[in-house]
Amino acid sequence: MNTDAAVDALGALANAHRLAVYRLLVQAGPEGKPAGAIAEKLGLPASSLSFHLAHLTRAGLITQRRESRSLIYAADFDAMNGLVGFLTEKCCGGRSCAPAEKPKQKRSAA
């Protein structure tokens, strides 16, 4: 993950519709969801949804695969983890910064 990729990913998520799509796919897990099901669930016109799906795909946050006539989209969890890692990189210059790194505390965290 480099700066350009991170900016692309963040820009892709910085929209209410795309964020909703992405979270839906995150919750759907690796099997993903077809475009039509997403459009219905979110109440978006097909062309608008397609625009947003393309945006997320271009940013590397989701993947696309065809299954017969449907195109199935799924979240790319590696990309998300890479993004999170990039944001917190060298957090606090190595010093403790409590919850951002969650050290070796065995307390149940939220």
Next chain:
Amino acid sequence: MNTDAAVDALGALANAHRLAVYRLLVQAGPEGKPAGAIAEKLGLPASSLSFHLAHLTRAGLITQRRESRSLIYAADFDAMNGLVGFLTEKCCGGRSCAPAEKPKQKRSAA
């Protein structure tokens, strides 16, 4: 963290300059950095930097405090953790999704 707040935060980070500012502050830790030092480090005109700092502040990602003539900015780590939590919420519908959560499962679900 709700959807609107997340969109604001992501939008604030979705810019090369602001992302650089934010990462600089994340690495600087809780003590933060004065605007002038950030401007110099990043080679940004003061007015442009001020615009970006205001954007990040409005999104709740960084905090501002005055120290004599300087305005010190610092990353708000709670906000970042809230954002990350929001993105990964209900990840995979509760099923295993490997690296996104603590790797505790031994089933190969995928």
Next chain:
DNA sequence: CCCATGATTCGATGATACTGGAAATGTCGA
């Protein structure tokens, strides 16, 4: 081959964001 279905691309329009110099604001030392 032809049609139905699922999804993308095209195109025009309106809205929003980024930039940076100049001027204004707030703060401190002498």
Next chain:
DNA sequence: TCGACATTTCCAGTATCATCGAATCATGGG
């Protein structure tokens, strides 16, 4: 009080993004 310093606000020009109906592409069944 005056001047120097640190930073923000103002402003206008440019550029990029979001929307969605219609047209188009891709696939599978009869």
